[in-house]
Amino acid sequence: MEWWKAAAEEIITGASKTLENLDKQQVEKLVEMIVEAKDKKIFIDGMGRSGFVGRAFALRLMNLGFNVYFIGETITPAANAGDLVIAISGTGETKMVVTASMAAKEIGAKVAAITTYKDSSLAKTADHVLIMGGRTKKGWPREEDYLTRQLLGERESLTPLGSMFENNCMIFLDGLVVELMYKLKKTEEELKAKHATIE
Amino acid sequence: MEWWKAAAEEIITGASKTLENLDKQQVEKLVEMIVEAKDKKIFIDGMGRSGFVGRAFALRLMNLGFNVYFIGETITPAANAGDLVIAISGTGETKMVVTASMAAKEIGAKVAAITTYKDSSLAKTADHVLIMGGRTKKGWPREEDYLTRQLLGERESLTPLGSMFENNCMIFLDGLVVELMYKLKKTEEELKAKHATIE
Amino acid sequence: MEWWKAAAEEIITGASKTLENLDKQQVEKLVEMIVEAKDKKIFIDGMGRSGFVGRAFALRLMNLGFNVYFIGETITPAANAGDLVIAISGTGETKMVVTASMAAKEIGAKVAAITTYKDSSLAKTADHVLIMGGRTKKGWPREEDYLTRQLLGERESLTPLGSMFENNCMIFLDGLVVELMYKLKKTEEELKAKHATIE
Amino acid sequence: MEWWKAAAEEIITGASKTLENLDKQQVEKLVEMIVEAKDKKIFIDGMGRSGFVGRAFALRLMNLGFNVYFIGETITPAANAGDLVIAISGTGETKMVVTASMAAKEIGAKVAAITTYKDSSLAKTADHVLIMGGRTKKGWPREEDYLTRQLLGERESLTPLGSMFENNCMIFLDGLVVELMYKLKKTEEELKAKHATIE
Numbered sequence: 120m121e122w123w124k125a126a127a128e129e130i131i132t133g134a135s136k137t138l139e140n141l142d143k144q145q146v147e148k149l150v151e152m153i154v155e156a157k158d159k160k161i162f163i164d165g166m167g168r169s170g171f172v173g174r175a176f177a178l179r180l181m182n183l184g185f186n187v188y189f190i191g192e193t194i195t196p197a198a199n200a201g202d203l204v205i206a207i208s209g210t211g212e213t214k215m216v217v218t219a220s221m222a223a224k225e226i227g228a229k230v231a232a233i234t235t236y237k238d239s240s241l242a243k244t245a246d247h248v249l250i251m252g253g254r255t256k257k258g259w260p261r262e263e264d265y266l267t268r269q270l271l272g273e274r275e276s277l278t279p280l281g282s283m284f285e286n287n288c289m290i291f292l293d294g295l296v297v298e299l300m301y302k303l304k305k306t307e308e309e310l311k312a313k314h315a316t317i318e
Numbered sequence: 319m320e321w322w323k324a325a326a327e328e329i330i331t332g333a334s335k336t337l338e339n340l341d342k343q344q345v346e347k348l349v350e351m352i353v354e355a356k357d358k359k360i361f362i363d364g365m366g367r368s369g370f371v372g373r374a375f376a377l378r379l380m381n382l383g384f385n386v387y388f389i390g391e392t393i394t395p396a397a398n399a400g401d402l403v404i405a406i407s408g409t410g411e412t413k414m415v416v417t418a419s420m421a422a423k424e425i426g427a428k429v430a431a432i433t434t435y436k437d438s439s440l441a442k443t444a445d446h447v448l449i450m451g452g453r454t455k456k457g458w459p460r461e462e463d464y465l466t467r468q469l470l471g472e473r474e475s476l477t478p479l480g481s482m483f484e485n486n487c488m489i490f491l492d493g494l495v496v497e498l499m500y501k502l503k504k505t506e507e508e509l510k511a512k513h514a515t516i517e
Numbered sequence: 518m519e520w521w522k523a524a525a526e527e528i529i530t531g532a533s534k535t536l537e538n539l540d541k542q543q544v545e546k547l548v549e550m551i552v553e554a555k556d557k558k559i560f561i562d563g564m565g566r567s568g569f570v571g572r573a574f575a576l577r578l579m580n581l582g583f584n585v586y587f588i589g590e591t592i593t594p595a596a597n598a599g600d601l602v603i604a605i606s607g608t609g610e611t612k613m614v615v616t617a618s619m620a621a622k623e624i625g626a627k628v629a630a631i632t633t634y635k636d637s638s639l640a641k642t643a644d645h646v647l648i649m650g651g652r653t654k655k656g657w658p659r660e661e662d663y664l665t666r667q668l669l670g671e672r673e674s675l676t677p678l679g680s681m682f683e684n685n686c687m688i689f690l691d692g693l694v695v696e697l698m699y700k701l702k703k704t705e706e707e708l709k710a711k712h713a714t715i716e
Numbered sequence: 717m718e719w720w721k722a723a724a725e726e727i728i729t730g731a732s733k734t735l736e737n738l739d740k741q742q743v744e745k746l747v748e749m750i751v752e753a754k755d756k757k758i759f760i761d762g763m764g765r766s767g768f769v770g771r772a773f774a775l776r777l778m779n780l781g782f783n784v785y786f787i788g789e790t791i792t793p794a795a796n797a798g799d800l801v802i803a804i805s806g807t808g809e810t811k812m813v814v815t816a817s818m819a820a821k822e823i824g825a826k827v828a829a830i831t832t833y834k835d836s837s838l839a840k841t842a843d844h845v846l847i848m849g850g851r852t853k854k855g856w857p858r859e860e861d862y863l864t865r866q867l868l869g870e871r872e873s874l875t876p877l878g879s880m881f882e883n884n885c886m887i888f889l890d891g892l893v894v895e896l897m898y899k900l901k902k903t904e905e906e907l908k909a910k911h912a913t914i915e
Contacts, residue, residue, distance in 0.1 A: 127493030166517040171370040174790040181791040193771040194778040197913045218616045279506045294326030307478045316794045318365040373591040380592040392572040393579040396714045417815045421715045515595045516620045525891030564915040569768040677904045692724030705876045716763040
């Protein structure tokens with residue numbers, strides 16, 4: 120048996136289901152907040168693998184012409200009132216992300232959170248929350264799901280820790296890039312023109 | 319119409335097809351090289367979004383107990399003969415990655431490349447190449463495909479630049495993590511025990 | 518007048534005075550904590566320019582053979598009881614650093630802080646504090662100094678924000694590297710042998 | 717004997733001498749190139765510790781209102797003709813930096829190099845070279861100096877590898893920030909207003 124393939128299929132099937140079940144109004148609101156921040160600054164925040172997914176999204180927002188920064192990188196400037204912070208944390212409890220989110224609120228910036236847990240510390244500080252399913256470091260979001268699955272004899276997830284959340288976010292945010300391309304009438308050529316030429 | 323959803327579905331369908339068509343011997347050889355590097359050092363290399371996907375993989379290799387480093391980060395030590403470099407570049411022409419790959423070869427380290435183009439500069443320097451389909455910054459890998467699709471009236475890809483390659487790699491490499499867990503008999507609990515506690 | 522030269526001289530003179538006035542026992546204790554962490558893990562933490570100085574130090578600790586990581590980078594593993602966190606913040610109030618320091622304490626790791634303010638939040642959470650003079654983002658450490666200087670007609674510092682603190686730390690920590698080389702009987706050749714070969 | 721202190725003094729004395737001997741025309745030309753790039757983009761490039769010093773400088777250029785980026789970070793956009801790349805490498809042979817410098821030249825961007833070696837690969841590709849003394853990973857810049865020092869019985873440098881070059885650059889570039897503040901009539905308050913508020 121090829122475990123890599125079984126696991127990859129699990130990720131693909133999981134992503135397909137999760138994205139099918141996303142709350143459309145939550146997505147629309149997030150798109151709206153990003154478009155509204157067009158002449159402001161956008162800050163992406165996340166630690167570890169959520170952070171890498173956030174950086175991949177930040178790079179595309181840069182391609183799209185946004186003033187976007189990743190929190191913790193060198194040239195990240197001051198956030199001001201009206202700027203937008205997009206914070207990504209599966210558990211919603213990553214301390215650095217929660218701290219940054221609270222700092223952003225104090226300044227008057229808006230916070231949009233992408234997390235699995237609507238009652239998490241991050242979700243509570245955020246102006247807008249997009250609930251993204253997927254197993255996280257904490258395990259499955261609701262224990263009853265886990266028990267149900269066990270009772271039903273469903274096999275355990277192959278994918279460790281937060282991998283499913285991170286893949287779901289990666290695919291979703293790359294979808295969002297296309298949505299923004301259409302909203303802002305950007306062609307791929309325009310994105311390419313802004314892509315790093317020294318790498 | 320929701321463009322984000324159409325694009326996300328395109329990514330998912332594309333990933334499913336691409337992973338189905340991966341050359342199994344190329345995958346097995348890559349797994350073997352990683353397992354053999356267990357008591358050596360592994361260096362992951364990639365720029366931009368390929369780099370973020372590479373970092374996400376590096377983090378999981380660290381969870382699995384490998385001596386793994388990402389080229390360009392602070393504490394990356396010397397590579398020596400027998401160490402393994404895994405280089406990720408869709409086009410296979412990213413200058414920094416090709417340069418690093420050549421430097422690695424000079425030292426006597428082995429290079430495994432993940433790229434879409436078997437004739438790329440990166441592929442040519444590598445000891446082993448895993449061909450990963452997916453549209454890249456250069457467009458679709460083979461122009462005849464592109465023309466065929468146009469002639470058949472198939473719609474253009476929604477997903478800009480290298481996004482499909484990057485998602486395919488992310489999902490594939492997360493699958494590989496599970497393969498390695500089984501090969502090395504690691505449980506999720508063991509991975510978690512090594513996961514960053516200050517973040 | 519060449520402002521760059523006047524400012525550089527100010528930095529050099531300032532560093533010279535500051536290092537002269539360092540508390541030797543505080544330095545010795547820091548050296549001792551680092552040497553004791555030889556078979557444990559060391560985590561360096563800092564944001565912005567303090568972070569870059571911290572990374573430069575981390576790189577040298579890696580050259581010296583320590584298991585050292587920079588908090589926030591890819592392969593940073595779990596901290597455990599007995600590990601050492603070295604946190605650098607001029608003001609001692611950088612939220613991310615204070616948060617990380619508190620997280621480290623919860624885990625049972627030891628925290629050594631390098632800061633200008635002995636009553637700062639960072640200093641209060643730390644097991645050991647090394648007071649490093651130098652003007653920070655908050656201005657000069659003690660307002661009376663500032664007033665005294667004004668009364669005496671001394672000119673304002675040329676060097677903006679935390680630059681003096683950061684230069685003082687850079688020079689001090691590079692000095693510490695030599696101290697550790699002697700303590701651990703490492704030659705420069707041994708350091709070089711561990712230095713990145715792919716860059 | 718306190719080695720840390722002796723080494724720190726060596727760094728300070730070395731920096732003082734090196735900056736005294738900088739070629740003023742080389743400095744003026746660099747300042748001019750930076751000021752001319754005010755409405756263009758500036759890219760800072762360097763690996764390892766030279767890179768950290770470069771990032772510290774990039775952060776201050778951001779404070780000063782420049783469109784500045786660090787090569788390799790997330791949101792680094794395309795360089796175009798007329799943009800400025802400032803490349804830092806003690807040896808002038810760091811492969812990644814030389815490669816990036818050549819890529820920049822192909823695009824039509826200007827390259828200013830800071831290096832110890834006027835005949836290095838980096839210096840040869842650059843439009844302008846600022847020679848910064850200081851021992852580097854290669855050892856002292858001119859072997860005759862080394863021999864002279866040995867003959868005279870001068871003791872070996874305490875400071876390993878490129879530490880002196882990096883400290884010299886750090887102090888010099890922080891001096892340059894003050895020069896630019898005066899040239900651009902920026903106050904410290906204006907710099908502070910742009911400094912990261914979420915950190």
